[in-house]
Amino acid sequence: MAETPKAPRTTPRYSATFSPEVMSEIRRAAATGIYDIRGAGAKRKLPHFDDLLFLGASISRYPLEGYRERCGTEVVLGDRFASKPIRLRTPVTIAGMSFGSLSANAKEALGRGATLAGTSTTTGDGGMTAEERGHSQTLVYQYLPSRYGMNPDDLRRADAIEVVIGQGAKPGGGGMLLGQKITERVAGMRCLPPGVDQRSACRHPDWTGPDDLAIKIEELREITDWEKPIYVKVGASRPYYDTALAAKSGADVVVLDGMQGGTAATQDVFIEHVGIPTLAAIRPAVQALQDLGLHRKVRLVVSGGIRSGADVAKTLALGADAVAIGTAALVALGDNDPRWEADYEALGTTAGAYDDWHEGRDPAGITTQDPELARRLDPELAGRRLANFLAVMTLEAQTIARACGKSHLHNLEPEDLVALTIEAAAMAQVPLAGTGWIPGKTPL
Amino acid sequence: MPTFDLRTASLRALNGALHALRPDTNETRWTVVNPDGRHAIAVGLDAPIQVEIEGNVGYYCAGMNKQASVVIDGHAGVGVAENMLSGFVHVRGDASQSAGATAHGGMLLIDGNAGARCGISMKGVDILVKGSIGHMSAFMAQAGTLTVLGDAGEALGDSLYEARLYVRGTVASLGADCIEKEMRDEHREQLFAKLKAAGLAGEVDPREFRRYGSARALYHFHVDNAGAY
Structure with missing residues (x-):
């Protein structure tokens, strides 16, 4: 007797709308009653530099010889008003990241790597540490709403000042450093009791709006005798107007951070749903400067998801003068390295996906204040890795520029x-x- | 005694001259006339000098001051003595908003009233206002003292950390996590010391003040407190 054939079953199918990640977040929210906090930048798929390609030279354009003909990479930032602009060998800079969110070793490694590569690194919310200043040939000092650790001596010790209005991961949001990362030293630098959740305000305490910003910039210039370049950093949301207003307020440099830019800690909903992608932000910012006749006078630094020399070349081709990297720099130091996979698994995650930077339990010893974990990062070796990575990014950008017939990255x-x-x-x-x-x- | 007339000399010349002073300078008394509301007058000073400004000043006068004594014989604009580290700043008139913002040390004395956000995010400064202060004063204030002989506006001490607030008059309302606290002997002694530093010893009775500080309930974020923000 012939068997009755079973009706074929459909393959189990996940919903695109209610994906496993979405459902797990619903379950997490239902269990805890509180939003998810994490580090890093937007993880969703966004239009990005991978969606762009270069047109190499052909009959209509001559390429440059890869190993013989010069392709310049140097960049000057701050030559609009500052008497001591900074001069970098590569347009790839290190973005602002705080001591507190990062270990002292990690900050030292960033300084070492940047110095070896001939570029700048940047302080973060929490002030300037001696290690960071000592190991950074060119150090940008962030001027943030919290003013943690802010003082005129460090202002004068800095090579440039970055007035932070916002950042790409959370334009319109303040900062948060949870109590478990507030050690005695971190607390002391921030004038807070140890172990207390540290909130950073989302607005500056003594100015609002572009007219006030112009006065604030004048004050900072007066305090530092008009020597230091003044940057203004904004999270990408309305890049045309923000860039125009920053330029109008007297900035030497506008730093534009797209939504892929990382943060030490903020709400996932903020990271993924506020702000615009880096790719979408550059042309409006450049247009604003061009409309004011200030393109290449007010310098534009772009950050947020820059990972390679190709990304650098594309950013510069769209009109930026330099880029800043944060997450990529941490990865170069050793963040999310599979060598610590067992530790990542113990935290319920895996190498490459770890983003609970706010918890201070980073197996790689980077986003932590735990002395045992922090010791895992050798600042000298990590600095060398970062320098190597910066060199590769620069070489890659040069390779592309030469293929396009450009004798300087800025000619892209x-x-x-x-x-x-x-x-x-x-x-x-x-x-x-x-x-x-x-x-x-x-x-x- | 050098005198700068800001109608004929530039602000840059004034601040540049003050920054160029050596620690052992003999030129310890400076006068600025015709400030005409200019911003950023006498900012970033770092010498034990006295600067007397005869008139009204704009934003950020005596910003980031260290060591110096700056007297403003007039009214002060936004952010007077912002982020001061040490020294003494005296406003003989009224002060606009954000007076003494984020200041780490020294003393800010205001003879008149201060506007909104007086002492916002203060980190160790002593502020004494003989008049009243505006709303949202001592917002996120971390350390130091804010003494008010008059009244305080709405939302005093919102999200306060460890700063101590002494108010003699009425408080329109307290901000999140700010509560009235017991005035013990140690607080009366501290308050007396601040009054004395302001030249008010014997003129003002510390027993007339109430003390406000942090309930410390919001020091660690918890969802149960979400409604407090």
Whole structure:
């Protein structure tokens, strides 16, 4: 007797809307009653530099010889008003990250790596440490709403001052450093009791708006005798207006941080749903400077998800003068390294996905104040790794620039780029590959 | 005694001259006339000198002061003595908002009233206001003392850390996590010392003041307190 065939079953299918990640977050929220806090930047897939390609030289353009012809990489930041602008060998700088969120060893390693590479590193919320100043040839000192550790001596010891309005991971948000990372030293630098959750305000305490910002910048210039370049850092949300207002307020440099830019700790909902991607922010910022006749006078530094020399070249081609890296620099130091996989698993995560930087239990010894964990990071070796990574990024950017026939990274231009997707073409304002179509700019 | 007339000399020349002083300078008394509300007058000083400003000043006068004594014989704009580290700043008139913001040390004395956010995020300074202060004063104040002989506006001491607030008059309302606390002998002694430093010893009775400080309930974020923010 023939068997009755079983009806075929469909393969189990996850919902795109209610994905396993979404459902696990619903269960977590239902169990705890509180939003999820984590470090790092946006993890969702966004239009990014991977959606752009360079058009190498061909009959219409000459390439430069890869190993013989010079392709400059140096950049000057702060030559609009400062009497002592900073001069860097590479346009890849290190973004602001605080002692407190990072261990002292990690801060030292960032300084060492940046110095070896001939670039700058940046303090964060919590002030300037002696180790960081000592190991950083060029150090940018952040001026934040909290003013933790802020003092005129460090202001004068700095090579540049960065007035922080916001950051890409949380434009419009303040900071948070949970009590478990507030050691005696961190607390002392911030004038807070040890172990207390440390909140950083989202607005500066003594100014609001661009007119006040201009006066604040004047004060900082007067205190430092007009020597130091003044940066203004904004999270990417309204880049045209923010860049224009920062320039109008007297900034030498505008730092524009897209939503892929990392943070030490904030709400996941903030990181993933507030702000715009780095790719979408650059052209409006450049346009603002061009409209004011200030492009290449007020310098533009772009950060948020920059991982390679290709990203550097694309950012500069879109009109930036330099880039800043944060997460990529931490990875170069050793963050999320699979060598600590057993420890990551013990924390319920895996190497490459660890983002609970606020908890202070980082197996790699970077986002922690635990002395045992912090000892895992050798600042000299980690600094060397960072320097290597910065060198590779610079070499990669040069490789692309030479292929496009450019004798300096700053000669890269939007005309060297095409986009793989309509979204990227619209955001970067370059043609969709194989067409002359720039959505919103040219007719289809 | 050098005198700077800001109608004929530039602000840069004034601040540059004050910054160039050596620690053992003999030029310890400076006068600034016709300030005309200019911003950033006498900022970033770091010498034991006295600067008397004859008139009204704009934003950030005596900002980030160290060691110096700065007297403003007039009214002061936003952020007078902001982020002061040490020294003495005296406003003989009224002060606008954010007076003494984030200041770490020294003393700020205001003879008149101070606007909103007086002592915001203060980190160790002693502020004494003979008049009244505006709303949101001592917001997120971390350390130091804020003494008010008059009244305090709404939301005093919101999200306060360890700063001590002494108010003689009425308080319109207290901010999140700010409560009235017992005035013990140690507090009366501290208050007396601050009054004495302001030249008010014997003129003002510390027993007339109430003390406000942090309930410390919000020191660690907990969802049960979400409604307090």
